[in-house]
Every structure is written in structure tokens, then in C-alpha cells.
Amino acid sequence: MxxxxxxxxxxxxxxxxxxxxxxxxxxxxxxxxxxxxxxxxxxxxxxxxxxxxRHFGGHGDLLEAVKVRGQQALADSMAEAVAALPGLDDPGEEAERTAKAIGRGYLRFALDQPGLYRTAFCRTPLDEEDDFNGLQAPDRPEFAAFVLLSEALDALVAAGRMRPENRPGAEAAAWSSVHGLALLILDGPLARLPGEERDAVIEGTLATLVAGLTR
The missing domain is CATH 1.10.10 (Arc Repressor Mutant, subunit A)
Structure with a gap:
């Protein structure tokens, strides 16, 4: 082509x-x-x-199409991080490792593809017409990353590692933590960290996040 x-x-x-x-x-x-x-x-x-x-009404339509592709690529990175995990016999341990891998894949995409990552979260004209509805429209590719996160949190509850009463709204807490870290590394003071120190911050943040979810 x-x-x-x-x-x-x-x-x-x-x-x-x-x-x-x-x-x-x-x-x-x-x-x-x-x-x-x-x-x-x-x-x-x-x-x-x-x-x-003839194929796009304007800039906004094209930007929306790229945004959707960016969200799908983000979800693919998250899924790949989970797929790379070794199998475990302990469902609880597996659920916790999966939750960390979800965040690790998210951050890897942000750091490897910063331009596409920013585009995946940009505002487009369609955003004014379409409310975020990831739970009720799970098959839409722009919600794939959200669905993966939701499934990982459900697995923590099913494995007995997360209290059911802590489950509602946990997506927002987990998502904002990892997204905020990504922006601090891309555009904030953490951008100056050497690679090993940056990786240590990432792993420490993911460990703290999962510990908070499973307390």
C-alpha cells in the first residue's frame, strides 16, 4: 500500500x-x-x-481516528506486559503481579511513544458529544486500556487480595497514579532521572499502588 x-x-x-x-x-x-x-x-x-x-470531514475527525489508534496501542502494550508474566499457582500473587504489569505496560508505552501517548489523551471535537463510558461500551477500542485495568482490579477482588468495598472507583485511583507518573517523567522533574533511577521509581510506585489497593 x-x-x-x-x-x-x-x-x-x-x-x-x-x-x-x-x-x-x-x-x-x-x-x-x-x-x-x-x-x-x-x-x-x-x-x-x-x-x-472525502474521507475525513476535517482535522478533528482525523485526530479522533489517531486518538483511538493510540488508545488501542496503549492497551496492546499493557496486554503484552501481562502476557510476558510467568504462570503462577497462587491466584492472589498472580492478580497482584498482573496489576503491576498493567501499570508497567502503560508506562512503557508512554515513555517509548510520548507523541502518540499524548495524542491518545488529547481532546477532540467528538469528546464534547461522547461521554466517557468505558464500562458500558467495552468493545470500543478507545476503552480497551480502561477495560484491562478494570479486569485486573476485579481479579484482585476475586482472589481475595482486595476488599470488595474498596473496589468501586478504584480505576480512577490507579489510573491517575500511573498517568501522573508518566507525565512527571515525560514533562516534569523526573525527566532528569537516569534510567536506573527512573525504573526504580516506576517499580516503587507500582508496588505502593498495589499495596494501597490490597490493604
């Missing part, structure tokens, strides 16, 4: 909409949501802006 010519991906045939989204993902990876521009995506794949506007 794509060929490289003069440093640019050129669109030849097939799914133009998807080609534009892929180009926009590359733009987001380079500079975050501000770099996602429909005309630039069209230029990258070698089509006219007019052709691009």
Missing part, C-alpha cells in the same frame, strides 16, 4: 482512509496531537487535500 520515495510514504492504491490514518499516526509520534494535520497527512501519502477530505 505504501512505498518510500524521497523520504515520503507514497499512496498507490487500496484503503486511502487507512493510509491517511497511518500517516497521521507517524505525525503524532513525531510531535503529538499538534502535528496531526489533514493536509500534511495527505501530502505525506501523496494525494491532494481534496482526496483526503
Amino acid at each position: 505504501k512505498a518510500t520515495h524521497g523520504g515520503r510514504a507514497r499512496y498507490h492504491h487500496g484503503d486511502l482512509r487507512n493510509a491517511l490514518i497511518e500517516a497521521a499516526i507517524e505525525l503524532a509520534a513525531l510531535g503529538g496531537p499538534e502535528k496531526v494535520v489533514l493536509r500534511e497527512a495527505a501530502r505525506t501519502v501523496g494525494v491532494s487535500p481534496t482526496a483526503a477530505y
Whole structure:
């Protein structure tokens, strides 16, 4: 679908909409949501802006598509971190390790793909029309990361490691803790930490978070 010519991906045939989204993902990876521009995506794949506007009503529609892809990539990173865990016979220990792995995969994506990570959480015009409803729309890809977190918390309760009365609203506490750490590392004072110290902070934060959830 794509060929490289003069440093640019050129669109030849097939799914133009998807080609534009892929180009926009590359733009987001380079500079975050501000770099996602429909005309630039069209230029990258070698089509006219007019052709691009046949598939997207405007910048907001393209940005929303990239945001959804970013959320799915985030969820994939979380799932991969869980899949890499060794099997355990103790359900409680497995639930705690899974919860930590969920956070580890989240942070790994944020640090490896900061531009796409920021785009995954940017505001788009569609946000004004669509309330966050991850629990009632679990099959939507933009809620995949939230669903993985919810399932990990449910597993802590099922394994007897988390008290049922502490379960309601636990997603917000866990999510904000890990998301806040990601921003401190990307844009705040923790950005200056050497790699080993940064990793130690990540592991310490995840251990503290899970300890708080299971107290």
C-alpha cells in the first residue's frame, strides 16, 4: 500500500482512509496531537487535500481516528506486559503481579511513544458529544486500556487480595497514579532521572499502588 520515495510514504492504491490514518499516526509520534494535520497527512501519502477530505470531514475527525489508534496501542502494550508474566499457582500473587504489569505496560508505552501517548489523551471535537463510558461500551477500542485495568482490579477482588468495598472507583485511583507518573517523567522533574533511577521509581510506585489497593 505504501512505498518510500524521497523520504515520503507514497499512496498507490487500496484503503486511502487507512493510509491517511497511518500517516497521521507517524505525525503524532513525531510531535503529538499538534502535528496531526489533514493536509500534511495527505501530502505525506501523496494525494491532494481534496482526496483526503472525502474521507475525513476535517482535522478533528482525523485526530479522533489517531486518538483511538493510540488508545488501542496503549492497551496492546499493557496486554503484552501481562502476557510476558510467568504462570503462577497462587491466584492472589498472580492478580497482584498482573496489576503491576498493567501499570508497567502503560508506562512503557508512554515513555517509548510520548507523541502518540499524548495524542491518545488529547481532546477532540467528538469528546464534547461522547461521554466517557468505558464500562458500558467495552468493545470500543478507545476503552480497551480502561477495560484491562478494570479486569485486573476485579481479579484482585476475586482472589481475595482486595476488599470488595474498596473496589468501586478504584480505576480512577490507579489510573491517575500511573498517568501522573508518566507525565512527571515525560514533562516534569523526573525527566532528569537516569534510567536506573527512573525504573526504580516506576517499580516503587507500582508496588505502593498495589499495596494501597490490597490493604
